[in-house]
């Protein structure tokens with residue numbers, strides 16, 4: 001069993017017991033933060049921080065949003081490098097990390113030496129849970145050291161003692177050559193990239209990806225890897241026997257969730273440093289961690305010194321898919337359903353684009369090319385009172401005029417499963433730009 005857990009004590013502590021221990025840290029954490037961070041001094045004014053361990057008091061502690069962090073960083077009542085969010089002297093910061101920031105100004109986060117140690121430990125736990133061991137040879141495909149998936153991931157792989165092969169930032173051809181030469185057995189990348197790379201490997205290397213030695217694919221950074229058809233594409237593309245979905249956030253902790261070998265959902269792997277809550281995204285009310293519960297994940301970094309966050313609204317909508325696991329880890333198992341920002345309203349019902357994608361891919365993967373997307377009248381359209389236009393690419397051998405009843409069957413399946421009407425429109429292969437990988441709906445086929 002020595003090799004079963006990264007942190008046997010915390011990984012197997014009953015979930016309620018872990019929560020109680022975490023709540024026990026809140027009073028001292030908030031009291032310190034109110035003194036050290038001008039942003040939180042103001043934010044916590046009036047909160048009885050000495051009673052923050054009580055669930056009632058905690059539930060009244062204000063949330064922190066990404067916009068708050070951005071504003072807190074821009075406000076500079078001192079000479080702090082990271083604005084009013086910062087809770088330590090500049091000299092105590094040993095590293096700065098940036099949110100990848102697809103929109104707006106990036107937000108920067110600092111690490112003290114102690115923060116760096118806690119990141120190493122928790123992110124290592126994520127990768128260990130996902131299957132990385134001392135004898136693993138791990139290709140890291142992230143290209144940017146400054147983001148959470150860059151240097152922090154690289155550090156954590158080395159913390160486990162695995163062999164880090166940081167191939168990110170190079171051409172696909174070079175990455176493939178290096179992976180072949182060094183007999184890489186574990187690949188870390190986004191789900192889209194893992195699929196794209198598998199599809200390109202034979203073309204650039206002359207050898208299909210399933211003839212390289214990758215047997216574990218660790219994928220994160222976007223929802224989708226919980227979906228069986230997507231997993232199967234990655235598994236067969238690489239000839240892998242293990243797919244591990246992982247999730248973290250640079251604003252909080254770059255690694256917090258990971259799938260164990262059972263592959264039934266992601267465990268929480270950052271309990272020593274981060275408190276996670278589920279809340280109703282509309283009302284902000286706490287939601288209990290029970291089977292099939294869902295809500296927005298909200299995080300508190302109760303050990304963080306340089307740039308702590310309190311009740312941070314992640315916008316990640318997660319569902320509890322299990323509460324016990326044969327591996328012995330005691331945290332709930334979750335899947336990320338999508339971003340609460342992506343949530344649409346169809347006739348007063350909430351629906352995630354990813355849920356529509358999952359129904360289509362589940363039932364029709366063999367009949368469509370891969371990419372699909374919802375068409376909105378304008379970029380921020382959220383409400384739909386008519387059927388939602390759903391564009392789907394066809395395989396090269398098909399033309400939009402010869403699809404028979406496929407459109408009807410897809411529309412019926414979505415209606416039956418989600419009670420949502422979509423209006424399917426078929427497109428020729430290649431019509432949806434590849435650059436839209438991050439689009440919530442896009443399912444990347446071969």
Ligand SMILES: [Zn+2]
Nearest residue numbers: 260262325327
């Ligand atoms: Zn497990």
